[in-house]
Amino acid sequence: MNGEWGLPSDTQDTFVSFDRVQKSYDGETLVVKDLNLDIGKGEFLTMLGPSGSGKTTCLMMLAGFETATHGEILLDSRPINNIPPHKRGIGMVFQNYALFPHMTVAENLSFPLEVRKIGKSEREAKVMRALDMVQMGDFGGRRPAQLSGGQQQRIALARALVFEPELVLMDEPLGALDKQLRETLQFEITKLAHRLGITVVYVTHDQTEALTMSDRVAVFDDGRIQQLDAPDVLYEQPQNSFVAQFIGENNTLTGRVAEMHADMCVVRLDDGELIDAVPVNVSAVGDRTQVSIRPERVEMNKDRLAPDAHTLKAEVLEFIYMGDIYRTRLRVAGHENFVVKTRNAPDQPRLKPGERIEIGWHPQDCRALDA
């Protein structure tokens, strides 16, 4: 896909803009391939992608620690390629926090203010305000080593915000924390970002984090943006099989397009069975395709489907009781990892391994993607 990702029409001005940016470290392979990306003022944009997909590199180019091999990066409509990092005024939060170990928390926070030659009393006031903002007001005198991981990350956040930058970059800031702390901090970061009205470019490889925090998510793979959309669109309407696989849980079946209609197609699976799907990136009868269906959109009750809908035979391999949901693993069309999630409700059957059932879905939930 050749991504030209502009802003959704209803958002404000472009604040950051990547224009045909390429990056190569070794002169042989491109780590970032032709990146075009506009980020709006006040937007919370997440770069999501597997490790090595070039997310950090993009962030470092924006921060000024790497230079683009080709293309331009604009900040507030000004090209920043020739502005040194310390003049860009971009706040940054690192995964390892990068709090200066020889300074106290308060000294860490006042560092960006000192280098900006801000007077002492104003500095102290701002440091105090920033510490209060992350609920760490009592910790000014401590050394970073005397804080827990979550506390350190809060301080790092406060330090990136204390000099009131308009743009803040965060590179996997919560990667080293445990799940519960991550969820708390995710919430706090989004709340703070919206309250302060800053633009945030957030990097993560955790899709839940991306979905819950962001206004828009850019899914990276292989140095390209595979899809850039709001979280719900991304989840419900993946544009290719990579995005479908990467975001959330997903069942895929392979086959060829058998019939092609305007907004519907019929796919003949490899074992000969037929199913309905929405054509996304298939164009003609005979194209190979991967159809993708979310586990929670699979219907096991035939009565709820349209009368002429195609159904598939399935054999129950495993039934897992997970409290709020049931998770059933099926053998479908020769695939053994077909998962169905059903709500734990009185009308839902608890299936036993070996049972044979029929499954189906509403055609709009199933997307025929690239093979």
Place this chain on the structure above:
Amino acid sequence: MSDATAGNLSQAAAEARREDAAQTGPMLAADGRPLKRSLNRALRAQKLRALALIAPLLIFLLVTFVAPILDMLFRSVENQIVSETLPRTVIALDGWDATDLPDDATYAALAHDFKEAAERRIHTRLGSRLNYEATGLSSIFRRSGRGIDGVGEPYADQFAALDPAWEEPATWIALMADPDWISEQADWLEAAQDTPEPAFRLVPGIADVLPETTDAYRSFARTIQTTGRTPESPLTKEPWATVYLALYRDLSGATGADIGAYSGPGATRLQTAADAVAGFETIPLRDAFAEVADGWVQMPVWTTIQTFSDPYTAGYFLAAVDLQLTPQGIEQVEDNQRIYLTLFKRTMVLSLTIMGLCVILGYPIAYLLSNLPMRTSNMLLILVLLPFWTSLLVRTSAWKVLLQQQGVINDLLVWIGLVGDDARLTMINNQTGTVVAMTHILLPFMILPLYSVMKTIPPSYVRAAKSLGATNWTAFWRVYFPQSVPGIGAGCILVFILSIGYYITPEIVGGRTGIFISNRIAFHISDSLNWGLAAALGSILLALVLVLYWLYDKIVGIDNVKLG
């Protein structure tokens, strides 16, 4: 049985059980032994195994490190040589007020001590030792070894003239020796002489009659029995002249001898001699010693012996800081002999200079190395280590070739025209040479700890600083540098401590003005053989290092030192 009694009984039983537990006290293991003891036993095996593993190294360290250091510390205060070589003199001098030359008894004691020492050939050693404290004593001692017999000979001659029997070994043996020993000795002489010679024994009681003579004769007998390549027997050897001196002094009543009480062999001969000594021609011992060596009738030799008669002395330590012990107390040595304080100061100043140069030169290199990709930095690190694989001597000599007046650098400077041919720089055999060569040699010791510390500083710190608005310099100075300080600390300690003990390089390129205290220590160890002073200098150096280490710990904190 009523319910109440039953209740009471069960309560009593419970109490008894509780008491039982309280009496047994410690927790028991499954086999009934106290848990603590079982645990100790289990741990003991582990400890023994651990000990066995480190034992070879421990022993090695004890033998090659701890023991030499203790020996050095001991040597720096040890001074038994005086009291061991001149035991009688040291006792006689005890209480001497050092206002005038000592009395006759002291001279007599010296005569006996010195004769024995001369026979054992240890008088020159003492002479060398005392020469450290007062120059000239060595030659007095050396000359006296030959002339000491002159002190006793007049008496030997007069006793022989009185009765030729006094020249006979047998006369003396009969007078002095234990009869049992005499027969053992005779047997030994007749036999193959391959068994150890029976040690001379005095006949009981003779020491009361002739105290000084007995002492002198025993000294004679024991000495000839134990010195020389072929031990000699008192049975066949005429006593030393000093024994006759002792006999004269005993018989003339100078020592409180009681001849009338004697009735053993040769009693009449002894009585005759006692009656005759009053008519002997005598020379005051002082004058006799003046003949031997005129130093003996001057004060310095006596004051020196008295001052250093204690088995332990602070003299070496005082000498090591240009002080000396005199009868009047502690004084500075003369100006032209003060060298050690200067040397200590120079060692410190030059070591600090070298350390500073190493930091200045090593820091950028370590910084570069730690910021290069692993492969390149490993290769460059080999270049840093390369000097380690070249002989120290070769490297130092190479500097000699480079730095000398007709050397490569001077040639180059002259060729460029920077200095005139007649004004070539002196860069070797002075402090410049020492500093240049030692900085080169010790540089790796600075680079390696710096490198290993810098390697652990994540680049994200500097990036964070820059993103917060710091210029390159501010980011370096306020964020990077403080974190590299532990490396600087480690490097400085290594370089400084290695440097103040350095010896070979200053020796080769230091000339006269560029040598360190260690060169002087080496000189005393191998040339002047003044091991006591060498040990004192070494001890002071050790103490200096420890003090500096302690100071460093106070100021910088030793846990602020990281070697990697």
